[in-house]
Amino acid sequence: MRLSALLSAARPRLPPGYRHGMWPPDSMAARLRNPPGQRRRKVFVEPVAKDDWKVFKGDTVQVLAGKDAGKQGLVTQVVQARNWVVVEGLNTHCRYVNRTAKYSGTYITSEAPLLLSQICLVDPEDRKPTEVEWRYTEEGERVRVSLRSGRILPVPPQPRQDGIVPEQWIGEWDGSEGWGDVAGDTGGQHCPLTCTDGPKDTSEEDALAKTYRPSLKTFEEEIMDAMGIVETRRPKKSYWY
Amino acid sequence: MGLLTQLVRGLVRGADRVSPFTSKRGSRSHNKGRGAKKLGVLTRNKKFILVKEMVPEFVVPDLTGFKLRPYVSYRAPEGSEPPVTAKQLFDQVVAPRIEKDVKDGTFDPSNLEKYGFEPTQEGKLFQLFPKNYVR
Numbered sequence: 001m002r003l004s005a006l007l008s009a010a011r012p013r014l015p016p017g018y019r020h021g022m023w024p025p026d027s028m029a030a031r032l033r034n035p036p037g038q039r040r041r042k043v044f045v046e047p048v049a050k051d052d053w054k055v056f057k058g059d060t061v062q063v064l065a066g067k068d069a070g071k072q073g074l075v076t077q078v079v080q081a082r083n084w085v086v087v088e089g090l091n092t093h094c095r096y097v098n099r100t101a102k103y104s105g106t107y108i109t110s111e112a113p114l115l116l117s118q119i120c121l122v123d124p125e126d127r128k129p130t131e132v133e134w135r136y137t138e139e140g141e142r143v144r145v146s147l148r149s150g151r152i153l154p155v156p157p158q159p160r161q162d163g164i165v166p167e168q169w170i171g172e173w174d175g176s177e178g179w180g181d182v183a184g185d186t187g188g189q190h191c192p193l194t195c196t197d198g199p200k201d202t203s204e205e206d207a208l209a210k211t212y213r214p215s216l217k218t219f220e221e222e223i224m225d226a227m228g229i230v231e232t233r234r235p236k237k238s239y240w241y
Numbered sequence: 242m243g244l245l246t247q248l249v250r251g252l253v254r255g256a257d258r259v260s261p262f263t264s265k266r267g268s269r270s271h272n273k274g275r276g277a278k279k280l281g282v283l284t285r286n287k288k289f290i291l292v293k294e295m296v297p298e299f300v301v302p303d304l305t306g307f308k309l310r311p312y313v314s315y316r317a318p319e320g321s322e323p324p325v326t327a328k329q330l331f332d333q334v335v336a337p338r339i340e341k342d343v344k345d346g347t348f349d350p351s352n353l354e355k356y357g358f359e360p361t362q363e364g365k366l367f368q369l370f371p372k373n374y375v376r
Binding site for chain 1 (some may be wrong): 307310330333364366
């Protein structure tokens with residue numbers, strides 16, 4: 001699993017006409033909707049520099065326009081390429097999923113993305129919408145500062161790219177225990193193989209154990225002593241200028 | 242994948258001219274190596290004499306009961322320790338010995354070899370300067 005994660009992290013560049021959606025770029029849906037050689041009409045997006053991006057996953061934002069104008073919600077997804085922000089439970093519409101020939105499908109509510117111009121960050125104490133700017137603190141840390149009140153908006157802790165939550169990671173897991181405790185504990189990962197240590201994983205205690213004994217011998221000399229290798233030959237002297 | 246998009250778009254036609262020409266391509270008489278080093282000497286009679294010292298030998302210790310494994314659990318926190326400096330090594334290894342000898346009264350400034358002092362690097366297999374080992 002980790003090797004595929006490494007390979008996907010080193011993914012190639014997206015083609016220039018790629019149409020971004022709410023899906024991750026290396027998923028089945030992306031491949032279906034962006035077959036190689038497809039050329040679609042270009043989507044024009046207000047250019048925002050990567051350093052200037054202010055809205056992150058886990059932020060509270062207020063919706064300014066649309067059906068749910070005036071309501072606040074948590075950001076669940078951000079698509080920088082299209083200036084999109086998906087807020088949980090707001091700007092929703094209902095649709096059918098998992099339709100088959102016989103079954104009409106499950107009717108679910110799904111959120112539509114909102115543009116940056118329809119969104120406003122919210123002051124953490126006031127809980128009122130504010131304009132936000134990137135500024136530097138006395139220590140030199142780059143933080144988001146609300147222009148109205150001057151309070152710092154801390155960036156919420158971002159989830160890992162591979163979706164693993166280290167707090168929910170289980171250490172050694174025997175196959176003998178049932179799946180009941182695993183499925184309830186972890187959020188997205190249900191199979192214990194994807195959220196437990198495998199046979200090639202060092203446990204946390206072993207990894208943090210300090211076993212270094214300082215000595216004046218070099219690494220090679222210590223190994224020769226340990227293995228009982230005796231080397232009396234010496235290399236011939238050579239000179240370089 | 243990128244090559245396929247180019248082909249489909251019709252910008253580049255023909256064979257792939259960019260991929261490296263390895264020993265897997267070409268005719269069967271095209272003999273090409275993969276960059277292995279020669280382990281000996283080719284004499285004037287075209288006989289190859291193997292030099293045993295050039296043949297790499299893996300020195301592997303017995304790993305029974307060894308707790309460290311190739312990967313680390315996600316639970317272990319990130320971070321690293323600062324590298325050991327010469328001063329720290331001296332303070333941990335040599336300074337206690339010198340202090341003990343000074344307290345016993347047996348400290349001899351002209352005999353520092355017993356604390357690990359090396360006046361020259363001549364005659365040593367692994368010389369520290371100029372460094373003649375890889376690690």
